[in-house]
Amino acid sequence: MKRTGLFTKIFIYTFSIFSVLVVCLHLAIYFLFPSTYLSHRQETIGQKATAISQSLEGKDRQSIEQVLDLYSQTSDIKGAVKGEMTEDKLEVKNNLPLDTDRQTTSLFIEEREVKTQDGSTMTLQFLASMDLQKEAEQISLQFLPYTLLASFLISLLVAYIYARTIVAPILEIKRVTRRMMELDAQVRLRVDSKDEIGDLKEQINSLYQHLLTVIADLHEKNEAILQLEKMKVEFLRGASHELKTPLASLKILIENMKENIGRYKDRDHYLGVALGIVDELNHHVLQILSLSSVQELRDDREKIDLLQMTQTLVEDYALLAKERELQIENSLTHQQAYINPSVMKLILSNLISNAIKHSTLGGLVRIGEREGELFIENSCSPEEQEKLAQSFSGNASRKAKGSGMGLFVVKSLLEHEKLPYHFEMQDDRLTFFMSYPKVAQDQDKERVYIDWVGRNSI
DSSP states (O other): OOOOOHHHHHHHHHHHHHHHHHHHHHHHHHHHHHHHHHHHHHHHHHHHHHHHHHHHHOOOOOHHHHHHHHHHHHSSSSEEEOOOTTTTEEEEESSSSSOTTTTTTTEEEEEEEEEEETSSSEEEEEEEEEEEEHHHHHHHHHHHHHHHHHHHHHHHHHHHHHHHHHHHHHHHHHHHHHHHHHTTTTTTOOOOSSSSSHHHHHHHHHHHHHHHHHHHHHHHHHHHHHHHHHHHHHHHHHHHHHHHHHHHHHHHHHHHHTTTTTGGGGGHHHHHHHHHHHHHHHHHHHHHHHHHHHHHEEEEEEEEHHHHHHHHHHTTTHHHHTTOOEEEOOOSSEEEEEEEHHHHHHHHHHHHHHHTTOOOOOEEEEEETTTEEEEEEEEEOOHHHHHHHHSTTHHHHOOSSSHHHHHHHHHHHEEETTTTTTEETTTEEEEEEEEEBBBOOOOOSBBOOOOOOOOOOO
C-alpha cells in the first residue's frame, strides 16, 4: 500500500470539507431563494403601484382607465379599477397572465386609492403573477455554474494554503532532524512561534543539545580510557623489562652458587647480593600493585594536608636519608590540595624516595612551594639529571634503569590526573615542580574548588 504524505492528506481533507460546504451553501440558496425573491418582487410591485397611483391623482375617471389599460398592455403588472366584490370573491380581469395549471404560480394584489377630478374616490387594483419555481430555476441555471466554479477554485486555493501552513513547520522539523541525525553541531530548529509547534521545536533543540553533550562526554571518556589503556600497555611493557633483568641476574647468581663456580663459592657474600635483587624485585612489584590499585579507584577526591603527608613520608625514609647523610628541609606550611589521597601519596612517595636515593652523599633535599607549585629539590650529578630526563620522556620505563619504574609511575599518575609538571636542572641541583588542585578559603564559609595553577608542562 502506497504511503500518502501528510500534505496530501490535509489537502484532501480540507478540500473535501470546503466542497461539502459549497454544495450545502448552494442547496440552501436554491431552496431559500424563492421566498426571498417573492418578498423582493412584492416590494417592487408595491413601489410601482404607489408611483402609478400618485401620477393618476386628480385626473378624471376616463383618463385613469385609459392609462391603466395602456400600462397593463406594456407591463407584466396589470392595473384596473376595482369593481364590485363580495366578501369571498375577487374580480380578476381576463387579460391577467395567470396559469392556473401550475401549483407554484403566485398572485400579488396591491390596492391604492386615488381622488378623481370631480372629488370622488376610486380604488385601483394592481395585479401580478409569477411562477417562482420557473424563475428560480432560470436564475439558478444562469448563475450556478459560475458560482460553483468560483467556490471550488476558492476552496482549492484555501485548502492548499491551509495545508502548506500546517505542514511547513513539520517539513522543517523533518529536514532539520535529518541533519541532526548526521550530528551537525551547528544546526538548530528556528523557533518563531509560541504555540505547541514552537514548544516542540524548543524541546527538540534541548534534546539535541543534551545529546551532543552526552556524545562529547562519551568521546572524552573514551579518549581517556584509550589513553589509560595505552599507559597500562606501556607500563606493563616497561615493568616486564624492569623485572626481566633482575630475574635473569638472580637466576644466574643462584645457578652459579649451586654449582660452586669460581667466585660464587663465597655463598655468604652472594646471598646478600641475591637478597638485594629480591628486594629490588619486591619494590618493583609493589610499584606495579600500587599503580594498578590507584587506577582502579574512582574519582574519590578530598582535602589533604600536604605538610602532614610529606612529613609522614619523610619519616618513612628517615633511615635511608640517615644512611646517605642527607638533610631534609620541608618548608611547606599547611597547603591543602583537593585530590585522591592515594594518588597524591604515591606521587610524593616516589618523588621523595627518588630524591633521597639519587642525591649526592651529605647533600640537601628541599620540599616547599614556589609560585603556587609544589617542588622537591635535591643535589645530584649530571648523570642522575640525565636519567631523570630519560624517565620522563617517551617509553620512559624502557630507557631508564633503577629509578625508571618509580618515576614512570609518577609520570603516569600526573598525566592521568592532568596535573602539569616540569623540572629544572642547574649545575648540581635538580628541582621537580608539579601543580595540584588547591583548596581556597572563602571569608563567609569554606568552599572547595579546583584551582589549576602553573599551566606549564614538559
